Amino acid sequence: MYGWEFPPSISGGLGIACHDLTLALSQRNIKINFVLPNLKKATHQKSHVDLISSSDVILQHRYQNISYEDFLQNIDLINVNSALRPYLNEETYIEFLREIQKLSLVTEESGESFFKLNINDLYGPDLLTEVARYAYVAGQIANNVDHDIIHAHDWLTILAGIEAKKASGKKLIYHVHALEIDRSGINVNPEIYRIEKHGLEQADVIIAVSFYTKNIIVKHYGIHPNKVEVVHNAVSKTKVSKIKNIIKKSPQEKIVLFLGRVTFQKGPDYFLEAAAKVLKKQKNIKFVIAGSGDMINRLIERAAELKIGRHVIFTGFLNREQVEEVFAASDVYVMSSVSEPFGISSLEAVLFDVPVILSKQSGVAEVLKHSLKVDFWDTNDLANKIHALVKYPALQNELLVQASEELKHIQWENSAQKVEEIYKASL
């Protein structure tokens, strides 16, 4: 399996989905070689020596340092040194490279030995070169590791999947969590689109995280619908920590939460416009925009322009613990995405007893029926629904009673069962 992110470094829904699905599959006694791009971790001493010398070396080891080792006995993690991360685009990739460079400099200053690190010797100078480099290196693993199925997650790894298929001749499954169409709307990067289309064509089976995504695959990529299976994401109950019981919601001031990357795709601007409309009718509400992204500055300016700055809080990027805290304190969760293939965070919100308003342009709306739904562009409707949730407590109660019941059936075990069926059918 060519995937993304494993604990402790999970930054978004893709990582959570990869991790939780893999776990559920391993419980079904499916052995997984999980290949993921990773920066070669600096060791305590002479870190960069190691870093340089192992630039293209594949490390294979059992994942250590975990409490649920039993579950993981079926998973081998294979790290491939690469600067790829989910959600990168051309600019953020370059930025990321600069950060890695900076990090290595810090080590140089504090370390005893000195080695000049040229980042470009390690990683591709631009995102697409890095993707291609990763594809080649990671694809070769198929020569050395026994496997029956190749399963790749999203465009950044699909080329690796295709390389692996060339090497071993096994069936290739392309698991689509997001597409360039979702991420960029009309400003589609043609190169990325081409890689995705190529991957979708080369794959033997495509798994889409929702019917919404399947529809985009069929409509925008010209793929035959029979080739696309839908396996919805889920949420794991263990996600709720004690924080839920410690933090109490304030009865005086309601908190309405946006959580996610503050980018075009997530529609934070619609959230802000709706906030302004609600605030004209109802003052005792705080609107929290939690996350980082390229639209932050524009939104701060817009909030000032709308004269609602006092009521809007920008938190910046939150770590897992902070995410839980903000969920626990919130009264309404809004997912105003322009295009959301799934949207696991809204299921998490329900776990924290926060009723949700979902964009109709989302996959999660297919499984979470007991939610309020809006077209992302309809900020009047969004304002109307935020107001109702804040103002009419019975609405919140009924939504939570019903949604919590619904959540019992939205489990990774069910998703894993479907994936296993797809595996068996393609063997």
Place this chain on the structure above:
Amino acid sequence: MPSICFYFQVHQPKRLRKYTIFDINNSHFYEDEEANAGIMRKVASKCYLPTNQMMLDLIKMHEGRFRISYSISGVAIEQMKKYSPETLDSFRRLVDTGCVEILSETYYHSLSFLKSTEEFKKQIQQHRDLIKQEFGYDTNVFRNTELIYSNDIAKIAEELGFKAILAEGVEKILDWRSANFVYQPSNCNDIKVLLRNYQLSDDIAFRFSNRGWKEFPLKAERFTSWVHDLDSNAETINLFMDYETFGEHQWTETGIFEFMKVLPGFIMKHSSFSFSTPSETIQRYSVREKLNVPYYVSWADTERDLSAWVGNNIQDDALENVFRLEQQVYATANQDLINTWRALQTSDHFYYMCTKWFADGDVHKYFNPYESPYEAYINYQNVLRDFENVLFKQPVLI
């Protein structure tokens, strides 16, 4: 000598328009006139007009031996007058034959009995007055909203002078008894209760066009044979259903009209079978037993209880909120406000808020103009909030 007692329910709610926070305190008009007009005209052309014509023809053809009854809600009559007067005329022609009985109900097809006996009685009187005015007719028999029934409701109906009341013939109240006889509420001495034969009623109202049903397609001969089979152990076979069964729930293409056109003839081929209205039925047959129903039963869903209208958080909250205003509304003595408030009690508003089975999608969805029960509640609450604001600015006259 059994008889068939047909009763048809005619009701159309006054649906609310989409009413958001931006309307609160800005617009005090709540009705979706466009939708209501459109639906009334559509149902009139698909159901009311052709079915009324068919019934009129049947009554003439059988020279008065085919007899039926209707309950038409006040809000339905109001909308007929406004959007489809020819429909009301065709009902008048039916009543004029003398073979048609009109029943009483609450004017607003409301759930008022749950919260206020006074309000319940007022709305029954309002409906009685309307029937008198539109049809020159004095009602004798009561049926409550969606056939909701209990000892208490029967008692009130008796106090108001009704001779009979209708209810669902569900096992949990019948036990070993048969629905096909006349009963008396256990706490009453005068009023009788007629019980719906739900098997035979639902064969027509629900199963008729169901291709998965083993009796599909149902022919009038076949249905008649089931009725005739009851000969020796039935006195009244009560077939109660929504009138929209004809042409609306069961489309013309299903053959429902052809079925109904020949049914009376087939049934009366057997000389001991005839048709009666509810008032005639209770005169023809004597009470078999007392019937004790200490809780509510209805004809809705498989549960046959109140759970389609009350019981979840949003339904209970909305119902509580509207009835909280009762005193204040009457204190204004403003008839427009009183009527607006009463229209907000119509049971359909609460039916739309039912979360039971919502995720599966079913009959509730079909009748629901809202995308979800939550949308229904939000809209209703917004309207109520505005109404409250208007109400509390009114001078108190009483």
